Amino acid sequence: MSENHGYQYNVNKLMLEFPNYVNEYIQSKRVVPLSEASIYEYCLDFRKYLQWLLDGSITNHNQIKEITLQELENVTKHELEDFVLHERLRLESKCGSNAHTSALNRTIAAIKSLYNYLCEQTEDEHGNTYMTRNVSRLIHIRKKSETLHYRAAQLEGKLFLGDETKAFLEFVEHNYENSISNRARTSFKKNKIRDLAILSLFLSSGLRCAELVGINLDDLNLEAGKVSVMRKEGKKDVVPIAQFSHKYINDYFVIRSSIDTEIQAFFITDYDQKIRKISNASINKLVAKYSEAYKVRVTPHTLRHTFATRLYNVSHSQVLVSNQLGHSSTKPTELYTHIVSAEAKDALNKL
Incomplete structure (x- = not known):
């Protein structure tokens, strides 16, 4: 059986659902290379975020594949904060009030990584980055309030x-x-x-x-x-x-x-x-x-x-x-x- 089974296989399946710019991000991480396990975890967070944009009528499409770069760039700070709050409440109900911070931080980090890539590490035919506005910079990761x-x-x-x-x-x-x-x-x-x-x-x-x-x-x-x-x-x-x-x-x-x-x-x-x-x-x-x-x-x-x-x-x-x-x-x-x-x-x- 091919080595494509497992994380790489699952990532490739998810790429069929994603817009091209997300798939470019994934390919760039494979060049680094980032482990397929880490890429897979990021992909799950991307799908969760993009699906939330659809479900919240922030974009008007039937599939996350159709979400445009312009729409992603135009997400407001308030809308992104709503997503973070939605995730926090979901995780609290699932994991308990004290056990969700790490999972939420990982999701926020994944979204920040995607926005940073699109705003700083891409290049179109004119030599410009795909996006200039990075709304994820306005959202901060909450540190755990625990002593060593x-x-x-x-x-x-x-x-x-x-x-x-x-x-x-x-x-x-x-x-x-x-x-x-x-x-x-x-x-x-x-x-x-x-x-x-x-x-x-x-x-x-x-x-x-x-x-x-x-x-x-x-x-x-x-x-x-x-x-x-x-x-x-x-x-x-x-x-x-x-x-x-x-x-x-x-x-x-x-x-x-x-x-x-x-x-x-x-x-x-x-x-x-x-x-x-x-x-x-x-x-x-x-x-x-x-x-x-x-x-x-x-x-x-x-x-x-x-x-x-x-x-x-x-x-x-x-x-x-x-x-x-x-x-x-x-x-x-x-x-x-x-x-x-x-x-x-x-x-x-x-x-």
């Missing part, structure tokens, strides 16, 4: 710190199947070695979900203990992998190498006798399933936090953690200095 200490406290009970990382993997390997039905056990045994490789790679490298999904067979070098990945904004990186995961990854590598398929993705699924690259959604589900059975339901990003916290507890180096996670500065890693480890608690108890 509060975020750390929220995370602490969800992290598999110390010996729990090893215990979690051993639970999946030896005990998980005892807690499920015979039907579920059949599926588990089929994917057990793959799933252990996925879980251990998250916990030994701190990769993002999209980065793990994007790994191809020839990206792995277990002899050197490293994997090549595509970071955000299309940046290539080589990431070290902790030794404890090598056995799990190598066990799956042997099986994966023997599968006859044109797909180059390292992590694949086999459903209805169709082999395809595993999706972010599938990985989120399997992480939630195993973690909930072990201790508490978490996401792949929580496993990334687990790895980063453990690495900081050992190294006490924000620079090392920042480089490992693929951050361009040490600021995002300040969170891990606020997560109190079991060792630190023991020390505090002795005061």
Whole structure:
């Protein structure tokens, strides 16, 4: 099956609905290249915004494909604020009043990115940009009103710190199947070695979900203990992998190498006798399933936090953690200095 399946396939489908200027934006991001997963998320936000312009009678068309550049440029500040308010209320009803900020910020960022592109990075036959008025500059992203200490406290009970990382993997390997039905056990045994490789790679490298999904067979070098990945904004990186995961990854590598398929993705699924690259959604589900059975339901990003916290507890180096996670500065890693480890608690108890 072609690599076009998955995010690229879904993006291409959405492009059939979009005006040409949106598709030009998408092509420009592929040149960067931005990951197909990120482009897909942006496309969902574009469709949501353009559909809202139709539903609100701000434009008079039957399809979003018909919305013109002039109409997009003429959207007023008040109209864009109405869209943001509409999205905030929708997300609050769906996610709760305290859980919507990040999702709303991502949508606003996507719209800003499109407007910025059309106003600054395009060129018509006269050498002018497609648009000159950028209404999105008048809308600001709301920062989360949380201290790092509060975020750390929220995370602490969800992290598999110390010996729990090893215990979690051993639970999946030896005990998980005892807690499920015979039907579920059949599926588990089929994917057990793959799933252990996925879980251990998250916990030994701190990769993002999209980065793990994007790994191809020839990206792995277990002899050197490293994997090549595509970071955000299309940046290539080589990431070290902790030794404890090598056995799990190598066990799956042997099986994966023997599968006859044109797909180059390292992590694949086999459903209805169709082999395809595993999706972010599938990985989120399997992480939630195993973690909930072990201790508490978490996401792949929580496993990334687990790895980063453990690495900081050992190294006490924000620079090392920042480089490992693929951050361009040490600021995002300040969170891990606020997560109190079991060792630190023991020390505090002795005061």
